[in-house]
Amino acid sequence: MEKRYDRIIIEFQKDNQCVVSAALSDADLDLLQNMHGQEKHVVVAMIFQEMEESIKEMDKQKTSVSDRSDES
Numbered sequence: 001m002e003k004r005y006d007r008i009i010i011e012f013q014k015d016n017q018c019v020v021s022a023a024l025s026d027a028d029l030d031l032l033q034n035m036h037g038q039e040k041h042v043v044v045a046m047i048f049q050e051m052e053e054s055i056k057e058m059d060k061q062k063t064s065v066s067d068r069s070d071e072s
Contacts (some may be wrong), residue, residue, distance in 0.1 A: 008044065012051060020051050020058075 008029060011021035024032075024047070032043045 010044070010048060010051065012055065020054055022047055022051060 003026060006026050007023060008026070009021065009023045012019045029040055029043060033040055036043060036046070038046075
């Protein structure tokens with residue numbers, strides 16, 4: 001059977017600018033699927049969740065740096 005795609009790209013944007021993105025080849029997705037014993041949509045959801053967490057972490061770091069510069 002012919003594959004309908006060879007890469008999955010997930011990108012979060014704010015104000016038309018990329019905030020975080022991920023690109024997975026179909027082979028990588030198959031590997032992750034086998035490693036985690038999950039269906040593909042579950043693996044994609046896990047990646048989506050990790051991306052959301054990374055945005056939260058970046059926001060925390062920005063806030064922390066901003067708070068320190070305000071103290072100066």
